Amino acid sequence: MADHIHPIFDRLLTRDDYEQRLGQRGKVLWLTGLSGSGKSTLAIQLERKLFEAGFFSKVLDGDNIRTGINNNLGFSEAERMENIRRISEVARLFLDTGIICINAFISPKRAMRDMARSIVGPGDFIEIYVNATLDICESRDVKGLYQKARQGMIKGFTGIDDPYEPPFAPDLEIRTDLVELEDGVDQIFAYLRPLIALA
C-alpha cells in the first residue's frame, strides 16, 4: 500500500464535488444582533424554508456550539473572540462541504465579525444585521437574560453594560421590530437564492 500514500490536499473530494451533489452553492450567513433581536428564530425558519425548497443548510447557534465545541470557553474578551473564531472555522468546514451554514450569534464587535469574514472568505460571507431596538429586545426577554443583566446578575451583557457595534454595511438588514417574521425570512431567501443557485 505504500505506493498509494500521497499528500492529501488534491485528493479529497472538492467543494465543487459536494456542491454538484447537493445541487447548490455553499455560503455562510452570519446573523448578528442583540439578544432577543430574533436571530435564532430567523435562522430556524430560514433553514426550514431552504429545506422545503430543496436546499441543504445547517444552523449553528449558541445551543449547539456553547454546549459542545465551545463548552470550555467563558465570557472574557479573549474567550469571546475565541468563541467566534472556532464558530467561523466550523462554518468554513460546512462551507467546504457545499452546505449553506447559517450562524446566529450576537457577535457584538466589528472586530469579531471581521475575523469571521476573513476566516470564511469574504466572497462566501453574508452579513445580516438582525435589528430591533433595545427596548423591543428587552421587552421580549425570552430567556430572562435582560432582567438578570439589569439586576447585575450578568456582567458585560450586550446592550446593557457592553456595547453592540452595528455593522457599517451589512449585506442585509432585517428590522424585526418592523417586519413580520415571514417577511424577514423571505427577504433573506430572495437575497440568497441567486447566490446559492448552481450556474
Place this chain on the structure above:
Amino acid sequence: MADHIHPIFDRLLTRDDYEQRLGQRGKVLWLTGLSGSGKSTLAIQLERKLFEAGFFSKVLDGDNIRTGINNNLGFSEAERMENIRRISEVARLFLDTGIICINAFISPKRAMRDMARSIVGPGDFIEIYVNATLDICESRDVKGLYQKARQGMIKGFTGIDDPYEPPFAPDLEIRTDLVELEDGVDQIFAYLRPLIALA
C-alpha cells in the same frame, strides 16, 4: 415578531430530517493508527467510494483541522486532548446533520478515543484500527517525520518516543501492511453499508 420567538431546541430540523434528505444514516468513523499507517489514504478513498455509491461523507484530518479550528493548539498532553475533543465535537455536528464523518487522526491514547466515543455517542462511533508495523510505517515516512523524530528534531513522536496504545476491541482492524488499499476500503465499506442504509 415577538410572538414567534421560542426556545430553539425542538424547532430546528432534526437529524432524521437531514438523513431522510440525504438518503442515509449519519455515522462517525474514527480511524486511529501510527503516522504512515494509511489513515488518510483510506479516508480519501473511502470518501470517494461512498460518494460514487450515492452517500455523503466528510473527511476530517490534520490538514483541514490543524490548519483551521485547532491552529492555536500545540502538542502538549493537554493540547492533544483538546485537539481530539474539538474534532469530536465537529464530528458530532456533521453527524447531527446526517453526514458520515470520517476522522483520520493518530489519536494514540485510549483515553482520547474514549472521550471521542463519549462525545459522539457510542451508538454512532465506529472505531477503525489502521494497523501496520512501526517498521513499515517508518519505511514509508511520507512526510519525513520519522526521520526528524529519530534525529530528535521532533519530540514526543508517536511510535518513537511516545507510545501508541492500540484499541482493545476496535469495530474493525485494517492491516494496511497485509492488504491492498482497495481491499481495505472494501472492508470498511462492507461493514458500514448496512449501518448507513435507511431502514
